Amino acid sequence: MITISIDAMGGDFGPAVVIPGAAKSLDRHPELRFLFYGQEDKVLPVLDRYEKLKKASRFEHCDIAVSMDDKPSQALRRGRWKSSMWKAIEAVKTGDADTCVSAGNTGALMAMSKFCLRTMADIERPAIAAIWPTLRGESIVLDVGATIGADAQQLVDFSVMGAAMARALIEVSRPTVGLLNVGVEEIKGQEEVKEAGRLLREADLGTLDYLGFVEGDDLGKGTVDVVVTEGFSGNIALKTAEGTAKQIAEYLRAAMSRTLMARIGYLLARGAFNRLRDKMDPRKVNGGVFLGLNGIVIKSHGGTDDEGFAAAIDVGYDMVRNSLLEKIETDLQNFHGRRARGGASSDAPGQTSG
Incomplete structure (x- = not known):
């Protein structure tokens, strides 16, 4: 069973696209489970129309939705701890979800993901x-x-x-x-x-x-x-x-x-x-993958429809199923470890490798 946390308020159309997209992905992958974060009056009326998805989901109300034109610094100040975007990312950090999917503001999503999940060892930028x-x-x-x-x-x-x-x-x-x-x-x-x-x-x-x-x-x-x-x-x-x-x-x-x-x-x-x-x-x-973080975050195109959002969820599903994080961590450790050993042996006394 793979759990996907969803920023239900993200994108140009919010729950009207996000929830039907999740329903399509669930049809393709019945083992999926969802955590939806968003504003109750906008999310629940749409979710109620998808009985199968509702049974496979849990919803948490969030007061704040990050807008598509918010600056990353604004989103962090206003939406940290309380927004649907932050809550969806935080679910990955706490282990409640295996991956997060959002169609929201790219800059805000990246800023919040870096702040919440942090970058992997030896990675300066995702x-x-x-x-x-x-x-x-x-x-x-x-x-x-x-x-x-x-x-x-x-x-x-x-x-x-x-x-x-x-x-x-x-x-x-x-x-x-x-x-x-x-x-x-x-x-x-x-x-x-x-x-x-x-x-x-x-x-x-x-x-x-x-x-x-x-x-x-x-x-x-x-x-x-x-x-x-x-x-x-x-x-x-x-x-x-x-x-x-x-x-x-x-x-x-x-x-x-x-x-x-x-x-x-x-x-x-x-x-x-x-x-x-x-x-x-x-x-x-559809579905860009944020690489270099201590968790998997998928960015869906903000203007996509339900089929496109389902494709972004499918990407997240594949990344978890095929152990993306473990592969990246192992490969980075091998590369940086080998480079450190090679640099140490080739440097002159008193010098370190650059």
């Missing part, structure tokens, strides 16, 4: 990892918005954590990893990226296979299982991909309705178009 549809299936891309700017060590830590997530979600035993760069040549790119590449080559980790630098077009190709970058470029890449998918969908819709022959052609090829639409549906890969 990352948000996204599931990315590719020609080969799915890849993991991180960071997509948590850390603006990252040094070489942080990029290496992102690589280790992303590989652990790939092992948990995609279920590959030794994921391939690439650093996003402006070219594949080792002389190109920022110094932090080049240094991270050197560290990954020298580390020779058994839990991942570092393949070098990858470029922007490799994201869609699925050249590697895990693409690592810092949050500024990662977030731009994510929003660009989402916008391009919507643009192509609009082009197709307009083209298929322009003439009678086009409409007939659409009817004849409807099965192929439906498969394409399903492939390009952002709801299917």
Whole structure:
């Protein structure tokens, strides 16, 4: 049995999307149990319509709901201890829940998660990892918005954590990893990226296979299982991909309705178009995972519908079922332990490794 804590007030639509999404995920995973946190007058009337979900759930009233435009500092001051977002995260800390899912304000969710759960040992900053549809299936891309700017060590830590997530979600035993760069040549790119590449080559980790630098077009190709970058470029890449998918969908819709022959052609090829639409549906890969914390937190897109929110819950379910935290902790301990031993033996007397 896996317990999911839910910020029922999060997102653009709150309980109207969150609760039907939880009901869909429960249909797919009957062993799930839910803890809902939110305002009673808004949550319970919706929850009462889903008898099966209600039996598998517990609800706790919270006076405060963090708004989508609250600044992280505001949310912490006003919503700490009392908001539905904080309570959902705190349930993971106390062990009442295995993972938390929220469609709320990303900055506030990250700030509260860091404050409540703290980062893992040796992790300076957490990352948000996204599931990315590719020609080969799915890849993991991180960071997509948590850390603006990252040094070489942080990029290496992102690589280790992303590989652990790939092992948990995609279920590959030794994921391939690439650093996003402006070219594949080792002389190109920022110094932090080049240094991270050197560290990954020298580390020779058994839990991942570092393949070098990858470029922007490799994201869609699925050249590697895990693409690592810092949050500024990662977030731009994510929003660009989402916008391009919507643009192509609009082009197709307009083209298929322009003439009678086009409409007939659409009817004849409807099965192929439906498969394409399903492939390009952002709801299917909804759910960013906060990596580097002492607990699992899933960020759903704020504007998604119930199908998208169910997908975010499914991601949380998979992360718990496949022991994501344990994999990350083990991999980080092995990497930092090996680096400390190597640094100690290679440093001159009186010096320590950087």
